[in-house]
Amino acid sequence: MFLPAEPLFKTLIADPREPCTGITAYGNQSRFEGAVGTAFEFLRYVPNDGTQWGWGVFGDGFILLDENGATFPMRGGDWHVGMYICESTGPISHRLEFEHQSAHLGDSLQDSREPIFFSRENLNYVFSWQPQEYFRLYAGIGAWYNMYPRGLALFSSLGLEFYTPATNLGGALFRGYATGDLKWVQETEATNKSFQLGLQLKFDQHEDRDVRLALLYYDGNSEFGQFYRDHDEHWGFGIYFDP
Amino acid sequence: MPCFACFGDELRFLPPQPVFDRLIGDPREPQTALMANLSFPRFEGSVGPQLEFLQWRPLDGSRWGWGIQGASFIELDSLGHFVYPERVSDWYLGMYFSESSGSFSHRFEYTHVSSHLGDELFDELQRFIYTRESFRWTTSFKPSDSFRLYAGLGYYPHIAPQEKPFFMHGGLELYTGNFGFLLGTVGRGYFTYDLKIKDEAGGVVNQNFQWGFQWKAQKENSQSIRIALSYYNGNSEYGQFYQNEDHHWGAGIYFDP
Numbered sequence: 001m002f003l004p005a006e007p008l009f010k011t012l013i014a015d016p017r018e019p020c021t022g023i024t025a026y027g028n029q030s031r032f033e034g035a036v037g038t039a040f041e042f043l044r045y046v047p048n049d050g051t052q053w054g055w056g057v058f059g060d061g062f063i064l065l066d067e068n069g070a071t072f073p074m075r076g077g078d079w080h081v082g083m084y085i086c087e088s089t090g091p092i093s094h095r096l097e098f099e100h101q102s103a104h105l106g107d108s109l110q111d112s113r114e115p116i117f118f119s120r121e122n123l124n125y126v127f128s129w130q131p132q133e134y135f136r137l138y139a140g141i142g143a144w145y146n147m148y149p150r151g152l153a154l155f156s157s158l159g160l161e162f163y164t165p166a167t168n169l170g171g172a173l174f175r176g177y178a179t180g181d182l183k184w185v186q187e188t189e190a191t192n193k194s195f196q197l198g199l200q201l202k203f204d205q206h207e208d209r210d211v212r213l214a215l216l217y218y219d220g221n222s223e224f225g226q227f228y229r230d231h232d233e234h235w236g237f238g239i240y241f242d243p
Numbered sequence: 244m245p246c247f248a249c250f251g252d253e254l255r256f257l258p259p260q261p262v263f264d265r266l267i268g269d270p271r272e273p274q275t276a277l278m279a280n281l282s283f284p285r286f287e288g289s290v291g292p293q294l295e296f297l298q299w300r301p302l303d304g305s306r307w308g309w310g311i312q313g314a315s316f317i318e319l320d321s322l323g324h325f326v327y328p329e330r331v332s333d334w335y336l337g338m339y340f341s342e343s344s345g346s347f348s349h350r351f352e353y354t355h356v357s358s359h360l361g362d363e364l365f366d367e368l369q370r371f372i373y374t375r376e377s378f379r380w381t382t383s384f385k386p387s388d389s390f391r392l393y394a395g396l397g398y399y400p401h402i403a404p405q406e407k408p409f410f411m412h413g414g415l416e417l418y419t420g421n422f423g424f425l426l427g428t429v430g431r432g433y434f435t436y437d438l439k440i441k442d443e444a445g446g447v448v449n450q451n452f453q454w455g456f457q458w459k460a461q462k463e464n465s466q467s468i469r470i471a472l473s474y475y476n477g478n479s480e481y482g483q484f485y486q487n488e489d490h491h492w493g494a495g496i497y498f499d500p
Contacts, residue, residue: 115362
């Protein structure tokens with residue numbers, strides 16, 4: 001199948017660096033995050049043995065903004081672009097990604113902070129197990145190379161997704177969800193923790209497109225590359241659109 | 244499948260395709276693409292998803308849509324050895340209403356845009372605050388699969404730096420017939436022309452020409468890959484350089500969802 005409508009590997013909605021489109025308002029700081037992201041699957045192979053295979057590309061951009069009245073000066077921006085192959089058999093799916101990341105200091109800090117050259121590539125693998133609709137577990141491991149600034153290369157992740165049963169309201173399906181994502185980064189010796197409690201709205205439970213409203217908490221080192229050595233703890237409200 | 248219907252009308256939540264087809268010739272339409280500048284050692288990247296919340300299909304054959312769109316555009320220098328420092332990035336976020344009846348479709352958008360100087364240029368240029376909100380109306384006429392014409396008007400209720408607030412926009416799309424391509428897929432050639440006239444920076448006429456190949460699984464599908472050669476002539480589309488002329492050739496690959 002050429003250019004299927006949706007990617008085979010379902011988005012890891014708990015991972016704050018998974019491609020998605022959304023806005024997050026920090027609750028404990030005058031700060032906002034914006035994200036635009038998408039995945040595009042080229043090919044889907046469905047052999048007779050019950051497996052499915054996918055190959056595609058993805059890209060996303062993340063922006064961190066201060067708030068100064070009606071203006072939102074930019075603190076930082078990160079870009080990710082990559083390619084993946086994935087496989088799915090029943091409740092188990094796998095994804096192998098090659099990803100490039102670059103991070104850029106926001107122009108509001110032009111006169112107050114020196115930008116660092118932050119650019120790198122990684123190869124990462126994620127295993128996902130979703131035995132039923134209400135529960136998903138995933139784990140991943142990866143390694144950076146061509147790292148600027150130089151650092152130790154390994155990272156790993158572990159996450160959970162829980163969903164309530166869905167309710168039909170006005171033609172849309174509503175369900176609650178809770179997620180947790182842990183990311184260990186050898187370079188900073190940090191474990192970044194991200195938790196979400198939210199509502200997911202879909203038209204059909206078998207479609208990936210959704211709108212999510214969530215309360216979130218993040219504790220760890222900043223996900224924005226220009227601040228990767230800085231501790232970041234925040235909670236916030238977000239609205240996310242998974243295409 | 245859940246469906247909300249009243250008096251035979253259909254209201255669809257999160258439909259797979261928006262009512263108003265993307266303007267593929269407009270370099271600032273939300274799009275996901277990688278482009279190489281053939282006139283200067285530069286690259287551009289963009290990510291631009293669009294999500295329609297609601298689609299209403301009354302019995303009279305018209306379709307109505309309400310959704311959001313966001314996009315980010317980045318321009319990079321190329322210094323060799325896989326080093327691509329950032330010159331500028333622009334970010335768009337907006338909401339739209341659209342309608343379609345037969346050959347005509349319309350879109351009314353509200354869009355916020357901000358532009359940010361890339362950190363590569365911090366030692367050379369002083370950034371300025373570039374932020375705008377705009378209302379834009381676009382009418383599209385597509386009498387056949389091979390031809391589309393569109394035109395619109397826009398107004399900036401908030402614009403910094405201060406400039407005159409009106410702009411006009413138009414363009415066309417021409418397509419060849421579909422032909423069989425690899426492994427049962429289809430392809431077709433296309434040409435687009437996009438024109439923007441803005442009453443800013445002393446008067447701006449931005450033109451974009453694109454010659455390309457569109458590749459789909461089936462001709463009815465919206466998902467496509469496009470490979471195109473383009474020529475841009477006007478002032479830069481990047482806000483931090485909106486007063487600077489920009490003429491360049493480019494080659495790009497575009498992923499239409």
